[in-house]
Amino acid sequence: MRNSKISKIRWSFIIFFIPVFLWLFLLIVLPHLELLRMSFLGKSGFTFKNYSAFFTEPIYWLTFVRTALYSILVTFIVLIIALPISFFITKVVNLRIQGVLSVLLLVPFWVSELIRVYGWMILLRESGVLNHFLVGIGLFKQPTEMLYNDITMIMGLVYTSMLFMIIPIIGVMESLDDALIEAAYDLGAKKMAIWREIIIPYSMPGIMSGSIIVFMLVLGSYLTPKLMGGKNSLWFTEQIYNQIITYFNWNQGAAFGFLLLALSSVIIWVALKLTKQDFRKVVK
């Protein structure tokens, strides 16, 4: 009797677990193990050369640091824009407009990232809409190239990742009781103090999960930096692409891939420690 009951529970567990396990193991763990193995292989077997090349060639680690710093910067810019927008959508407008605004946020994501980036290029390039307009009203004497610099690239990254910050923050802010804000106000708090002491601490789980998603998306993004950043705005993913596709050096590319993975893990860990957030809570 007892045995049959236990085996029954195990079967149902296994049935549900197998797809998850296969997905994780075959598509994520296995390729990564192979990449890890390759990252330690050279022409003559086992070597640390692929990793040491990263530290000896300044272009590699400079791109790496640049990518990390810009990703953090983009995450901050996205957060600073997303907070008031989320607050406006959840607390200021009425319920009907709230739905309309949420749909408006989603609409751009029905178009592929490539098309969206091309859209920006049509607007910003030398013969683009914005230049025509500015020259037309006489603000510019002649068209200027607005694409292919760091500022444009950051703007593009902020634009493409905004939604992934707003949605988790809206999720938490919706459960924020208006009375808490009124109570803080009643107890003498000014607007900035209400943001600092009530709204941001309350929204912290949403802010952190949004920041992790945005940070990882930006760190690993390829299309936007490649198309909008131009020659001088190298992104670390482009280095990986170059190694694997251009030079057929899979071993070097794999090593870079693992360095990027280590980087994102360390930065997220530090961010969670600094804000005293529990990873389990943030993921939930």
Place this chain on the structure above:
Amino acid sequence: MKIALSVKDISKKFGNFTAVDNISFDVEDGKFFSILGPSGCGKTTLLRMIAGFLQPTTGTVEIGGKNMLGIEANKRPVNLIFQNLALFPMMNVYNNIAFGLRRRGEKGKSVEEKVNSMLGRVGLPDYGLKKINQLSGGQKQRVAIARSLVLEPSALLLDEPLGALDAKLREHMKIELKKLQVEVGTTFVYITHDQSEAMVMSDYVAVMNAGHFEQLDTPQHLYANPSSAFVAQFVGKNNKFIAKQRKDEKGNFFAETVDGQRFKIGRPIDLKKDDNFIELYVRPEAVIINPKIGKENLNILNVTVKAILFDGANSKLLVVPEKSEQELIVSLPQNKQFDYIKARDKIKIGWDPEAVVCFNKTDGKIYEEL
């Protein structure tokens, strides 16, 4: 006596709807003042205007003798206790109470001393480091009050803070709140739809209906001498008769109900309409069961007991007079004197004509029965 809060000719309109209609009142320093009214009567709007969350359409609010016109809620010397208390869940008890002090720029020792002494005063001395979700309903209540009282407001405004508690705790907190108010001596302005809360705790009660005050009085006076039919119905239980006021040959006034019964009335009223219709109100405890013969002046009714509504000290009899459908409620003292009364018994009831209050008949329902 010093006036803590003075409201003059205050009105609030939302579009065409008048939520608060020309109300004036003063609250003396250190008093427990209640505003009692059914839901939707405008009492929350009135309180929010005093707190500064709403601007009155017309009229002024003075707190401690100073006009509050144009002063925002975060600068007013009054604090509001919210219906759901609105404690900050991301802070512990200590930081909740210290919140207002820190916003004033107070730091270090003085904050610590004030918070700890306040925790002691509300009976939660070692609770500073507890999280809000670790507290019971009654403890949360006390933290919310402490959070406001630590700022030493001129008046504490309370928006039905007992509404969310269960019945047993509510009874307990009523007494706690009253004791706390006497102890700290702060002026409390309390709004509620529960007449028992208002009666038990208050020095003065204002009964509010449809945006205006029906009566402002002490709880005892309010109960004994309601000034309008609304107050008679809303405050405490009452038996209502619709009748015509008449005068007999000797010039004594009497009332004749629609069922044809005649009652003597002690305090006749000035009739406003030609149809002579009035409303009579008799309190259940004013009714005497099987009165002794000889008390000539009583109004006597022969009734049938429909049901015995046993509720300890609040036990009642539900009775129906002869040749009538109207149910009356009679207090049933639990002193074994009336244990012989059973359902379907025929008994006599009587009351002193002086115990009856009469009003001109009002049209329609004056409020939705809760």
